[in-house]
Amino acid sequence: MRRAYLDHIAATPVAPEVQKAMEPFLGVKFGNPQSLHFIGQEAREAIENAREQVASLINSRPEEIIFTSSGSEANNLALKGLALAYQKKGNHLLLSSTEHQSVLHSGKFLEKLGFEVETLPVDSYGRVDPDEVRRAIKPQTILVAVMMANSEVGTIQAFKEIAFICAEKEVLFHTDGVAYVGNLPVDVESFPVSSLSLAGHQFYGPMGVGALFVKKGTRLFPLVDGGIQEGGRRAGTENVAGIVGLGRAAFLAKEKMKDWQKKIIPLRDQLISELPRQVEQVILTGHPQDRLPYHASFCIQFIEGEAMLLNLDLKGIAASSGSACTSRALKASHVLLAMGLDHALAQGSIVFSLINGNTKEDIDYLLEVFPPIITRLRKMSPLYAQFKEGQK
Secondary structure (H helix, E strand, C coil): CCCEECECCCCCCCCHHHHHHHHHHHCCCCCCCCCCCHHHHHHHHHHHHHHHHHHHHHCCCHHHEEEECCHHHHHHHHHHHHHHHCCCCCCEEEEECCCCHHHHHHHHHHHHCCCEEEEECCCCCCCCCHHHHHHHCCCCEEEEECCCECCCCCEECCHHHHHHHHHHCCCEEEEECCCCECCECCCCCCCCCCEEEEEHHHCCCCCCCEEEEECCCCCCCCCCCCCCHHHHCCCCCCCHHHHHHHHHHHHHHHHHHHHHHHHHHHHHHHHHHHHHHHCCCEEECCCCCCECCCEEEEEECCCCHHHHHHHHHHCCEECECCCCCCCCCCCCCHHHHHCCCCHHHHCCEEEEECCECECHHHHHHHHHHHHHHHHHHHHCCHHHHHHHHHHC
């Protein structure tokens, strides 16, 4: 049976060069980076080299990079760490309504501590209006969080414009770059961003390792105490192999990003244009142009996403329905609901996210097997039967 992996937002395969760079630190180079002897300092040098590689990917200073266990931890550290560090200045936070749960749940946690957290609406494409941000900022606002791009619908936000508004109002700006960094160029010197999160598994690095950029001079309250690691901002023995892998993946992304885009974008565009032609009652979600280069997402009316995923899996095709963190929740995506879709339609979410290595044959195979799956599932749908009856 043919197989096609179209679930980049869940995880990318670890690049061979990344795996090779990690292997010594899973064996002979086992030292603790805090040790003063030669094998510990070998690990310390490897971490600092990786820090330089990650910093180079986003054009930051190495000392502005904090390694974490994931993008979710990086978002938690940013939201909670910045809010607690600046709480004497104010207690009001603005979060876009389509943020990742690691941002939204951090906001709920801060509400329990007495912070006022307000969500920003989005349009039907999932975009935040920068003018809405300007209107919503109050004298007591200390932090605005709007992601660079959404992993569920692929929409790229006007994050640079929003960052400049925040700078004008002297408000901190955090952006979740997990779905964006490593796939599109980022230059943190080109816009006034306070903090930015990223994760290695989105660009051919290992799972379980991420990073948080924190602009030099920005205060950050540490969430994990008990050690001097990461400049005292994140205690705990470092995941040396994972950090080395993240660094090598960042190096490869900077070097090969344009080549990846040239291969992936035509395949994405083929899927976006052809699927609605072959299946009726299909809605493209997210912005049709301002979207991630690897991302094609739809809502298929009268069918649930889980049923589509299971049937695609039987045909050897891996896809997703919503973000990897929420697809097992068996409830409508908060992103799609915020965009104005009703619950029934939002339940029919399907996301195809491409990786370097996908081919035209993969897309052709998907377009061959997916329409019959939809036809079969709709025959079992009472909602579809009602729809067809209403057309008569």
